[in-house]
Amino acid sequence: MPNTKEAESFSISQETREEEVWRKIILRCDGFKPICFPGLPLFSHQAHYEKDDCVHFNLYLRDNGQIYAHCVIKVPSSLSARSFTFGQQIPNQTSMQEFLSACLPINCISPDPSRDVLKFDMQRKIIEQLQGIYCEKIETIFCASTTELPRRKKCLH
Amino acid sequence: MSTLMESVTNDSNSTANYTNTSANNFRIKRVGARPLTFHGIELATAMSFTPSIPYWYEINIFRTTEHKFVLAIRLFFQSSEEEDSVKAWQFESLTDALEKIKSYDPAQDVRVDFDAEQPMAIADLTAKAMFLHAKTSAARSHYASLIGEFFYSLEQS
Numbered sequence: 001m002p003n004t005k006e007a008e009s010f011s012i013s014q015e016t017r018e019e020e021v022w023r024k025i026i027l028r029c030d031g032f033k034p035i036c037f038p039g040l041p042l043f044s045h046q047a048h049y050e051k052d053d054c055v056h057f058n059l060y061l062r063d064n065g066q067i068y069a070h071c072v073i074k075v076p077s078s079l080s081a082r083s084f085t086f087g088q089q090i091p092n093q094t095s096m097q098e099f100l101s102a103c104l105p106i107n108c109i110s111p112d113p114s115r116d117v118l119k120f121d122m123q124r125k126i127i128e129q130l131q132g133i134y135c136e137k138i139e140t141i142f143c144a145s146t147t148e149l150p151r152r153k154k155c156l157h
Numbered sequence: 158m159s160t161l162m163e164s165v166t167n168d169s170n171s172t173a174n175y176t177n178t179s180a181n182n183f184r185i186k187r188v189g190a191r192p193l194t195f196h197g198i199e200l201a202t203a204m205s206f207t208p209s210i211p212y213w214y215e216i217n218i219f220r221t222t223e224h225k226f227v228l229a230i231r232l233f234f235q236s237s238e239e240e241d242s243v244k245a246w247q248f249e250s251l252t253d254a255l256e257k258i259k260s261y262d263p264a265q266d267v268r269v270d271f272d273a274e275q276p277m278a279i280a281d282l283t284a285k286a287m288f289l290h291a292k293t294s295a296a297r298s299h300y301a302s303l304i305g306e307f308f309y310s311l312e313q314s
Contacts, residue, residue: 028309031301
């Protein structure tokens with residue numbers, strides 16, 4: 001007997017199966033041309049820093065059965081950096097772990113060394129907070145990719 | 158033509174590197190090379206201006222009437238003490254121009270503000286090296302974010 005959360009996810013899959021059609025997915029990626037394919041969104045998760053969204057994580061199913069992950073790290077304006085956007089095909093769970101590690105805020109953002117000591121320290125603390133938020137969400141994302149995802153894939157096919 | 162290009166044309170005191178001498182004539186000043194002059198249209202532009210970051214990039218692609226493609230990558234600074242710079246190239250195909258955007262390394266634009274030949278204590282040298290490394294990483298991330306956005310916009314259009 002599935003628990004409530006799993007049952008809810010499954011019912012969403014059943015509803016969306018009837019309505020959703022393959023559409024062109026364009027995933028923006030820093031430093032590269034976007035990844036484009038006919039597909040469907042499978043999973044979406046957001047985390048918040050103070051009142052703003054800071055992490056957007058999405059999984060997509062391509063029409064050939066491949067899974068793609070897309071992650072956007074929105075950086076607070078006090079950090080003097082633009083947002084970071086990553087996208088990648090995920091052939092297996094190991095790739096998913098590697099992808100999530102690549103998106104770790106601490107690997108993407110550094111405090112600005114040209115700032116004075118106080119500002120530098122403040123930036124360092126914000127990055128650590130973002131890192132904490134992201135790491136908390138990794139577990140949710142990873143669980144979703146191992147439990148919910150195979151079911152959704154099955155439903156859509 | 159972009160708003161920026163029009164504003165440059167109208168500002169006779171501007172030190173900007175573009176001169177639009179008539180509707181479709183462009184002249185791009187280059188450091189260490191003769192100005193690039195051509196007749197054509199602007200195909201695409203992207204800018205990474207973010208108020209909290211002291212510099213930003215602008216990318217322009219033009220198509221000349223001779224069916225060649227001109228790429229300009231400009232670096233602007235918010236501070237009037239820093240000098241803006243521009244690099245421009247002409248290509249036979251749009252694909253070549255897009256490849257150049259992808260392969261351009263913004264680390265070459267990072268300015269070194271110390272003399273490495275002067276004797277320095279190891280601690281000072283280490284601090285300078287870390288500072289330079291952080292600036293280089295920040296410049297690469299910043300540029301990667303811009304070109305990701307640029308390619309994404311091209312794909313969408």
